[in-house]
Structure formats: structure tokens, C-alpha cells
Amino acid sequence: MRHIKTIDDITKDGKVEFGDGYDFVENTEEADAILMRSTDLHGYEPPSSIRAIARCGAGVNNIPTDEYAKRGVVVFNSPGANSNAVKELVIAMLILSSRGVVQSMKWVRAHADDPNILVDAEKAKKAFVGRELKGKRIGVVGLGNVGSKVANACVDLGMQVYGYDPFISVEHAWALSRDVQRVGTLEDLCRGCDYLTVHVPSKADTIGMIDADVLGLLNPGAVLINYARETIVDEDAVDAALQGGRLSWFATDFATPKTVAMPNTFITTHSGAGTGEAEANCADMAISELKDYLENGNIANSVNYPACSMGKARAASRVACLHANVPNMIGQITAILAKDNANVQRMVNESAGENAYTMFDTDEHLEDSTIDALKAIPAVYRVRVIK
Ligand SMILES: NC(=O)c1ccc[n+]([C@@H]2O[C@H](COP(=O)([O-])OP(=O)(O)OC[C@H]3O[C@@H](n4cnc5c(N)ncnc54)[C@H](O)[C@@H]3O)[C@@H](O)[C@H]2O)c1
Numbered sequence: 001m002r003h004i005k006t007i008d009d010i011t012k013d014g015k016v017e018f019g020d021g022y023d024f025v026e027n028t029e030e031a032d033a034i035l036m037r038s039t040d041l042h043g044y045e046p047p048s049s050i051r052a053i054a055r056c057g058a059g060v061n062n063i064p065t066d067e068y069a070k071r072g073v074v075v076f077n078s079p080g081a082n083s084n085a086v087k088e089l090v091i092a093m094l095i096l097s098s099r100g101v102v103q104s105m106k107w108v109r110a111h112a113d114d115p116n117i118l119v120d121a122e123k124a125k126k127a128f129v130g131r132e133l134k135g136k137r138i139g140v141v142g143l144g145n146v147g148s149k150v151a152n153a154c155v156d157l158g159m160q161v162y163g164y165d166p167f168i169s170v171e172h173a174w175a176l177s178r179d180v181q182r183v184g185t186l187e188d189l190c191r192g193c194d195y196l197t198v199h200v201p202s203k204a205d206t207i208g209m210i211d212a213d214v215l216g217l218l219n220p221g222a223v224l225i226n227y228a229r230e231t232i233v234d235e236d237a238v239d240a241a242l243q244g245g246r247l248s249w250f251a252t253d254f255a256t257p258k259t260v261a262m263p264n265t266f267i268t269t270h271s272g273a274g275t276g277e278a279e280a281n282c283a284d285m286a287i288s289e290l291k292d293y294l295e296n297g298n299i300a301n302s303v304n305y306p307a308c309s310m311g312k313a314r315a316a317s318r319v320a321c322l323h324a325n326v327p328n329m330i331g332q333i334t335a336i337l338a339k340d341n342a343n344v345q346r347m348v349n350e351s352a353g354e355n356a357y358t359m360f361d362t363d364e365h366l367e368d369s370t371i372d373a374l375k376a377i378p379a380v381y382r383v384r385v386i387k
């Protein structure tokens with residue numbers, strides 16, 4: 001039996017199914033893996049029983065992924081699984097910030113007792129006249145799972161769409177409409193935009209990237225949309241731009257003490273991914289990643305270890321070593337296996353950044369002393385006997 005600890009409400013209806021051979025535990029010390037969403041794990045040291053953590057969602061800025069890699073804990077996310085949900089809410093924010101929808105609905109509620117409301121509403125409506133999205137210029141920062149979908153949807157709305165992503169993947173470049181014009185700098189993206197929407201992860205080069213200089217390049221009365229992370233915008237600069245009229249509206253998914261005090265905001269409760277479909281997609285992806293890792297040692301969609309697959313574990317034994325990406329690791333591992341006279345059927349070594357993963361199948365089970373010798377290699381973080 002493998003044991004799973006869940007943190008956060010994974011799905012609204014509570015449905016989280018791993019199937020036969022798994023159960024859920026309260027005590028993390030008894031768990032093999034953690035399934036989670038947005039809880040901040042910085043400062044939290046997982047017990048040694050934890051071999052993997054799967055984040056249902058895209059952003060992993062709530063998890064110290066580098067530190068966990070060095071403890072031999074593989075962190076997964078669920079890329080793209082909630083991107084349609086975010087795209088739809090971003091489109092809603094484009095419309096809400098352009099058409100006075102909320103203000104007009106508020107007027108109706110406030111005049112609910114007016115017996116002539118039908119006639120008076122006709123007079124009131126001129127206060128809520130908006131503008132159309134068609135023909136307006138939008139800049140999309142980050143053209144990954146969410147940004148590429150938002151950009152394509154904006155093309156369909158007849159907008160002039162510009163995109164900026166120096167690290168765009170081949171997959172997303174292919175998915176992007178040919179009507180999205182890519183630019184090489186954030187400044188070129190922002191110059192003359194009526195709308196700016198941000199879809200990048202929170203990391204060193206994106207924190208505070210939407211600052212006073214960038215905002216100053218937008219057209220007066222522009223709209224800023226942030227459904228990525230609160231850290232990406234300089235909140236003081238956004239506040240000043242709203243007060244000074246450079247921005248007419250700021251739509252954000254992050255209710256920080258500063259954003260809630262700003263004028264002209266649409267603020268939601270980190271609800272970009274808040275649909276039953278997105279929750280189920282994220283949970284399904286995260287669960288299958290954890291199961292394949294726990295049962296077969298395969299890694300897909302990890303944010304701190306390389307992708308690696310040897311299919312189902314069918315040989316007598318399968319062992320995985322999580323280690324630093326340094327020279328002579330394979331040499332050291334095979335030398336230890338040779339001492340045990342182990343016959344290796346297959347071996348795979350993959351690396352990503354500072355970390356690497358070596359997995360092999362053998363004809364027979366290795367001696368305990370062999371496993372201990374592998375663990376004793378200085379750059380090895382963890383050795384797993386999967387089978
Ligand atoms: N509000 C929500 O509920 C919600 C839901 C999903 C994602 N998000 C946030 O949105 C972010 C994006 O989500 P995604 O699924 O599209 O992720 P993704 O990884 O598919 O795409 C991110 C894109 O940003 C690009 N990028 C990275 N650094 C950049 C930089 N300095 N300048 C420009 N582009 C850069 C990457 O190349 C990538 O294409 C996530 O990291 C997460 O923080 C929020």
C-alpha cells in the first residue's frame with residue numbers, strides 16, 4: 001500500500017482517486033507523497049518518507065523546488081491543465097473593464113425599488129457607455145499555456161495582438177495564431193497598448209517586471225490584467241497609474257492589502273483556475289504523475305528533475321538514483337554494480353540544470369550492501385529501490 005497526504009482542497013467535490021494500492025493518511029510522516037495546491041511550503045521540511053510532491057496547478061512559487069531537489073524530493077506540476085479556465089476569466093476581465101457591466105448592474109440593484117426603473121434605466125445607461133475590444137491593441141506577456149490561449153482568443157475577438165516571450169516553447173509557438181505579432185522586448189510590447197495581460201511565472205526576472213516605466217508606455221486609459229501572480233506587478237506603480245489615469249482599470253486575481261485599497265479594480269479570489277473542469281484536469285494529471293513515479297520511477301512534468309521514462313517496471317528489480325548533475329556519476333554507479341556482479345538490462349541517465357536522474361533495471365535484486373554503497377556516493381541525494 002502507498003500512502004498519500006493531501007494538503008488544500010484539491011477539488012470542490014472532494015473527488016481525489018488514486019485507485020487500488022493507495023490510501024490517504026493524516027500524518028505526513030507516514031506518507032510517500034503529497035498532493036497539494038496553493039499552500040506555501042517555504043520553511044517546511046518534508047519528512048524523509050516523502051519522495052514526491054505534486055502541485056495541482058501551474059505555478060510552483062509556493063514550493064522551494066531547488067531545496068527539495070537536494071533532499072531527493074521530486075516536485076511535479078500540471079502544466080496546461082487549468083489554462084482554459086484562466087483564459088476564459090481573462091476574457092471576462094477584458095469585457096468587464098470595457099463595458100461598464102458591473103457598474104450598470106450595481107445601478108440596477110440600487111434602484112430596485114424604483115417603479116419607473118425600465119424608463120429610468122434608459123436614461124442612466126449613458127453613464128455606462130464603453131468601448132469595443134475589436135481593433136484595440138493588446139500585449140500578452142508570456143506565451144505559454146495560458147498566454148498563447150489568451151492571445152489566440154483575442155485574435156478571434158478582432159484585437160491587434162502582440163506577444164512577448166523570449167523563452168517560448170516550440171509547442172506554444174506552433175499553437176499560436178499567425179496573427180499574433182511577436183516582439184523582442186517588453187518595452188516594444190507595451191508601447192501603445194490599450195490592454196496588457198500578464199502570464200509569466202513568478203521568478204527572479206519577472207518579479208516587479210510591470211513597473212512605472214512599462215506602465216508609462218501604455219496608451220492613456222489602458223487596462224492591466226494580472227492573472228499570473230501578485231509579485232509580477234509593482235503595486236505602487238499600478239496604484240499611481242490608476243490615480244493618474246494612465247490605467248483606467250486593473251483586473252487582478254490577487255487580493256493583497258495594496259490592491260484592495262486601489263481605485264478602479266476588479267479583484268477576484270485567486271479564482272483563475274476555479275472551475276470544476278480545471279480542478280479535475282489538474283488532479284488527474286498530478287495523480288498520474290505521482291503514480292508513475294511511485295510505481296515505476298518515471299518522471300513527467302517535474303519542475304526540479306529531468307523527464308525520464310523506462311515504461312513499466314517489468315524486470316526483477318528497478319533502482320533510481322537522484323543526484324547532482326556532476327561528472328563521473330554513471331562511472332561511480334556502474335562500478336558499484338559491477339562489484340555486485342549485477343547484470344543491467346537497461347539504464348537511463350537524464351539531467352536538468354543542477355540535478356540528474358539515473359534509473360536502471362537489473363536481472364536480480366541488488367544486495368543491501370550495494371544499495372548502501374550507491375547511497376554513500378557523495379553527490380547522491382536519494383536512492384530508491386522501486387522494485
Ligand atoms: N490565477 C490562476 O489561478 C492561475 C492559473 C494558472 C497559472 N497561473 C499563473 O500563470 C503563470 C503562467 O501559467 P501558464 O500555465 O501559462 O505557464 P507556462 O509555464 O505554460 O507559461 C509561462 C510562459 O512564460 C514565459 N516566460 C518565462 N519568463 C518570462 C519572461 N521573463 N518574460 C516573458 N515570458 C516569460 C515562458 O517562456 C512560458 O512560455 C503560472 O506560472 C502561474 O503563476 C495562475
Ligand SMILES: O=C(O)CC[C@@H](O)C(=O)O
Binds near residue numbers: 060
Ligand atoms: O490551485 C489554485 O487554485 C490556483 C492555481 C494557479 O494559481 C496555478 O498556478 O495553476
